[in-house]
Amino acid sequence: MWGRRAPSGCRPQACVPLRRDRWHPRPSTAPPLQVSPVFGCWPRWAELFLALGPNTSCRKTSLLCAGARELEEEQQEGSAEPAAREGPREKSPSPGSSVKQLKHLMWNKSQDSGIAEMEELPVPHNIKISNITCDSFKISWDMDSKSKDRITHYFIDLNKKENKNSNKFKHKDVPTKLVAKAVPLPMTVRGHWFLSPRTEYTVAVQTASKQVDGDYVVSEWSEIIEFCTADYSKVHLTQLLEKAEVIAGRMLKLSVFYRNQHKEYFDYMREHHGNAMQPSVKDNSGSHGSPISGKLEGIFFSCNTEFNTGKPPQDSPYGRYRFEIAAEKLFNPNTNLYFGDFYCMYTAYHYVILVIAPLGSPGDDFCKQRLPQLNIKDNKFLTCNEEDGVLVYHHAQDVILEVIYTDPVDLSLGTVAEITGHQLMSLSTANAKKDPSCKTCNISVGR
Numbered sequence: 250m251w252g253r254r255a256p257s258g259c260r261p262q263a264c265v266p267l268r269r270d271r272w273h274p275r276p277s278t279a280p281p282l283q284v285s286p287v288f289g290c291w292p293r294w295a296e297l298f299l300a301l302g303p304n305t306s307c308r309k310t311s312l313l314c315a316g317a318r319e320l321e322e323e324q325q326e327g328s329a330e331p332a333a334r335e336g337p338r339e340k341s342p343s344p345g346s347s348v349k350q351l352k353h354l355m356w357n358k359s360q361d362s363g364i365a366e367m368e369e370l371p372v373p374h375n376i377k378i379s380n381i382t383c384d385s386f387k388i389s390w391d392m393d394s395k396s397k398d399r400i401t402h403y404f405i406d407l408n409k410k411e412n413k414n415s416n417k418f419k420h421k422d423v424p425t426k427l428v429a430k431a432v433p434l435p436m437t438v439r440g441h442w443f444l445s446p447r448t449e450y451t452v453a454v455q456t457a458s459k460q461v462d463g464d465y466v467v468s469e470w471s472e473i474i475e476f477c478t479a480d481y482s483k484v485h486l487t488q489l490l491e492k493a494e495v496i497a498g499r500m501l502k503l504s505v506f507y508r509n510q511h512k513e514y515f516d517y518m519r520e521h522h523g524n525a526m527q528p529s530v531k532d533n534s535g536s537h538g539s540p541i542s543g544k545l546e547g548i549f550f551s552c553n554t555e556f557n558t559g560k561p562p563q564d565s566p567y568g569r570y571r572f573e574i575a576a577e578k579l580f581n582p583n584t585n586l587y588f589g590d591f592y593c594m595y596t597a598y599h600y601v602i603l604v605i606a607p608l609g610s611p612g613d614d615f616c617k618q619r620l621p622q623l624n625i626k627d628n629k630f631l632t633c634n635e636e637d638g639v640l641v642y643h644h645a646q647d648v649i650l651e652v653i654y655t656d657p658v659d660l661s662l663g664t665v666a667e668i669t670g671h672q673l674m675s676l677s678t679a680n681a682k683k684d685p686s687c688k689t690c691n692i693s694v695g696r
Contacts, residue, residue, distance in 0.1 A: 370396055370468035373454040378476045379435060383446035383485060383538045384694045386478070389435035390454060390471065400431045402457040404467060405438065410449035410475060431456075446538025446694070449477045480540035480619075481694070486588060487621050488692045489536070493591035493601050496689060497629040498647025502559055505663075506550040506580070506652060507573045509565035515572070515665050525657045526572070528612075534681040535590040535602060538694070540619040545589075547604065547612060547653035550579070552631065552644050563669050574663030576642045579654050580605050580625070580633050585613055587620035588630075589653065591690050592683040599690055601630055601648045604655065612655020 373390035380387040388405070405427040426443070429436060444450075452474060457467045481489070508526070518526050528546040535542060555562050565571065580586070589602035604620060606613035616622075625633045630645045631652070644650055685691060 370400060370456045370458060370466065372468045373456060373471040376452070376454060376471055376474050377435070378452070378474065380437075381476060381479050383479050383481055384444045385437060385439035386444075386476065387435040387437050388452065388454070392456065399458045400456045401459045402431055402465065403429045403436070404455045404457055405429065406453045406455075406470070407438075407443065408451050410451055428457075444478055446478055446536075447480055448537075449475060451475050481536065481538040483619065483621055485538065485692060485694050486540075486590075486619075488694075489591045489690070490588045490621055492690060492692070493588075493599070493648065494629040496599060496647055497601075497645040499645075500632065500643035501554055501556065501646050503552050503554050503642045503644050504576055505561065505573045506552050506576055506654075507561050507571050508548065508550050509567040509569075509571045509668070511568040512570050514568070515570060515660065518660065522657075524661060525659045527657050528655060531653065535592040535600070536683050539590045539602075541589050541602070541604070541616075541653075545604065545612065545615060545653065545655070547655045548658055550652045550654055552576070552642075552650050552652055554644070556646070565668060569667055570665055571668050572660065572663050572665050574658065576633075577640045578662050579658070580631070580642065581640060582625070582633070583608055584625070585616070586623045586625045586628070586631065587616040588623055589620055592681075593687050593690050594681045595684045599648050600651055601645070602651045602653065603631055604653045606655040610656055616655075 371392040371394075373392050375391040377389050378386050379389070407426055427438065429438075438444075454471045455468045457465045459465055518524065526548050528548055530543060531541050531545050531547065533542045551561070553562070554560055561571075561573070584605050584607050587604040587606065589604050591599065591601050593599045603623075604612070604616050606616055623630070625631075630648070630650060632643045634641050634643075683690070
């Protein structure tokens, strides 16, 4: 209230503060400061603010100012001809009694206009969050039944957890980020423009009652609680899958899967893991809402080939030593194939993550619950078909495939050799962040 403009008719005329407790007219040709006869030497507007306090609405201020003007008019009429009065002069009213008179006038005016002082709205408490998805959640709370029927809206303040102190300076007159009509609880909050997958948020609630003039009377803020949004569901991943299929391109033949690493990596696997490469947790590269990031364990392989040779490229971002294994050793009718992600890294190249899991393995169980399953014989990215008793493999030409195999792989099933090309570190996708502005590989449920 202290930061608002004084209502019309209550502003000082050309005043400058000389001391905190006194105001004096500016030395100029401006008319002298009008002093309220109700409050003595205090300017009328300053005494009004003191009488009202900092939490009074503009409507109350206007009513009180109107009351002050009426009292002044009455006193001026009564003192216009003091000589005609009989008896002793009446004692001038004290500021305290005048305030009571003004409040009484204000109450009468509010009754006349159909506006009365209202009880405070109930404050939400015991907030519960449920049915959390990557871009929505349900929220409910308890509140006292007192004045509950006056509630017309709910204000919801939603912030990312790093901004959890954002409520610290909130005033109940400040509009919140989300305004919803009062509906039966629990209420669904949905919106990909302000909710991102796998993100921690804080939320606080207040109740509100919309007035005839469009203003809101609101309760105090509830306590602040925290929650985290979920990963992409199968429905969202299917949308990504459909977008990836559009740009996959024609299919090229392949015969091997390969994995590049440093020499020390292969030496370590031989010495400490019985000559077998072990699955490790996938990093956070790709879509922020991908359900496999930071959760699925597997071994990363590549399968793209050069257009002119049909063989793996000689360059690699991941190390100068390459393990090659025949495609049928990893991908065959005894494995399932799943779509994992589709993303880019602010470049023209797009990546598709596929997961190969042996039937019934822990990786297969994990993917079956979370990822869209692909037909190994008929899909746009990686196929396995039998021709004349031999398994034949094809991969998509226009996307870079990243294949995750969910079981250990023995090095004796393939060969390890040094590549003749370059180690292109700039092409590494380790913990790479997805471009959120790319229209090709983003869907409308966060990034």
